[in-house]
Amino acid sequence: MMTRRCAMMMATLCTVLLAGCFGTQIYPTLQQRSISLHSGDLEAHGIGFLTPSATTGQEEEKQAVALVFAEVLQKERKGVRVVPLAETLGAVNKTGFADAYIRMYNDYRESGLLKREVLQQVGKATGVRYLAQIKLQGFGQGAKERFGALGLRIVETKTAGVRLFFQIWDSRDGSVAWEATQELHYSYDTISERQLTLPKVVGRAAEDLVFKLP
Numbered sequence: 524m525m526t527r528r529c530a531m532m533m534a535t536l537c538t539v540l541l542a543g544c545f546g547t548q549i550y551p552t553l554q555q556r557s558i559s560l561h562s563g564d565l566e567a568h569g570i571g572f573l574t575p576s577a578t579t580g581q582e583e584e585k586q587a588v589a590l591v592f593a594e595v596l597q598k599e600r601k602g603v604r605v606v607p608l609a610e611t612l613g614a615v616n617k618t619g620f621a622d623a624y625i626r627m628y629n630d631y632r633e634s635g636l637l638k639r640e641v642l643q644q645v646g647k648a649t650g651v652r653y654l655a656q657i658k659l660q661g662f663g664q665g666a667k668e669r670f671g672a673l674g675l676r677i678v679e680t681k682t683a684g685v686r687l688f689f690q691i692w693d694s695r696d697g698s699v700a701w702e703a704t705q706e707l708h709y710s711y712d713t714i715s716e717r718q719l720t721l722p723k724v725v726g727r728a729a730e731d732l733v734f735k736l737p
Contacts, residue, residue: 548710549727555703555735560653560691562737564700569651570596570691571606576632577659584721588659588687591722595729600736606649614648631656639697646694653700658688662721683724684708689732705732 572593575585589608597605606614615624620641627641637656646652662685684707691701707728 549707552706553703553731553735555701555732557701557737558699559693560700560737564737565600565653566602568653569604569606569649570653570655571611571645571649571651572608572655572657573611573637573645574608574628575657575659576628578661584659584662587722588657588725591725592655592657592689592729592732595726596733599730599733604651606651611645611649611654615645618644618648620644620648637692637697642692642694642697652694654692654694656690656692659725660686660688662686662724680710683710683721685721685724685728687725687728687732691736701736703732703735707731 572589575588577585577588586608593605593607596603615621623641624645627638631637637654642654645654662683685705687705689703689705690699692698693700705728707724709724709727
């Protein structure tokens, strides 16, 4: 049985940890380039989301990434008409050029090029001029024990990192109007078992990227 002295020491240590160890650390690295997108363009013409691409091992996360970005953009830029991925795909399917869309997506994965003719069709079907393409280049999670006693884990540092490439294409002429890369490392101390999830980390990166948009 734990002695009274040991119990007091444990209580003191826990108090110190709870008072000083918990915190969130975020280290973003963002580079952006505005080509032809100007202030007010998104408000005037709207933006829709295309199917994101992802590196090997991250393919299942594509829809989640697009959903998070659309939600952040709708929240932060209320004057912009945002067409989420699900609506884009529905419009593509209804208008009967799904095969052309799939070929464009597969070609993009090889060449980085989105065909103008298909972009024009997507823009017309969704009623927006600008189309967003996101590439999930990497995502990882981890955890490291910071303090434990008597075989019990007290504090863990949860970590996660994400790399994103974000482009906005002009569907009228098939050009890239704006682009950015974002690498973000996120960590926090916790006594919880929960990991840092992809939507949480991508959501934080999306906030930074949306803030940089004209």
